Amino acid sequence: MHCPFCRHADSRVIDSRTSDDGLSIRRRRQCPECGRRFSTTETASLTVIKRSGVVEPFSREKVMAGVRKACQGRPVTDADLALLAQQVEESVRATGVAQLEANDIGLAVLPHLRELDEVAYLRFASVYQAFDSLADFDSAIAELRDHPRAGRLPGDPAEAAPSISKE
Numbered sequence: 012m013h014c015p016f017c018r019h020a021d022s023r024v025i026d027s028r029t030s031d032d033g034l035s036i037r038r039r040r041q042c043p044e045c046g047r048r049f050s051t052t053e054t055a056s057l058t059v060i061k062r063s064g065v066v067e068p069f070s071r072e073k074v075m076a077g078v079r080k081a082c083q084g085r086p087v088t089d090a091d092l093a094l095l096a097q098q099v100e101e102s103v104r105a106t107g108v109a110q111l112e113a114n115d116i117g118l119a120v121l122p123h124l125r126e127l128d129e130v131a132y133l134r135f136a137s138v139y140q141a142f143d144s145l146a147d148f149d150s151a152i153a154e155l156r157d158h159p160r161a162g163r164l165p166g167d168p169a170e171a172a173p174s175i176s177k178e
């Protein structure tokens with residue numbers, strides 16, 4: 012790998028460390044020419060097959076853009092969306108697949124979006140789960156009522172986590 016400082020054509024790995032979740036490897040490298048050190052992160056490539064059949068790299072930005080539409084007018088910040096996109100990437104990587112369909116990403120978004128904002132969740136679910144009647148909304152709302160978010164329970168540790176609870 013080229014040195015990012017002097018563009019020397021080679022570098023030496025001086026340390027490799029697997030991340031705690033086992034999904035990436037971080038390598039410390041040193042340039043034999045200028046002696047400077049830098050790090051690289053190695054992850055399995057993750058690609059998405061769009062409905063059109065086009066294959067493209069997984070993009071957190073695209074996840075954020077898709078969810079942002081469902082969050083219009085809701086108290087959801089860009090930082091919330093960035094965290095959600097990171098959680099979605101981690102959950103799809105954790106399944107071990109290297110290639111997924113655009114629809115799989117939508118489904119992976121749902122549990123995380125539900126924790127963030129229930130109205131945005133319903134909007135998003137109505138598109139990705141192809142709700143086509145009021146009954147679909149009714150059952151999704153009934154499901155939300157029957158299984159409230161963990162963050163709503165008094166004294167639940169999740170309530171203290173700013174990433175999960177908005178209150």
Ligand SMILES: [Zn+2]
Pocket residue numbers: 014015016017018019042043044045046047
């Ligand atoms: Zn160098």
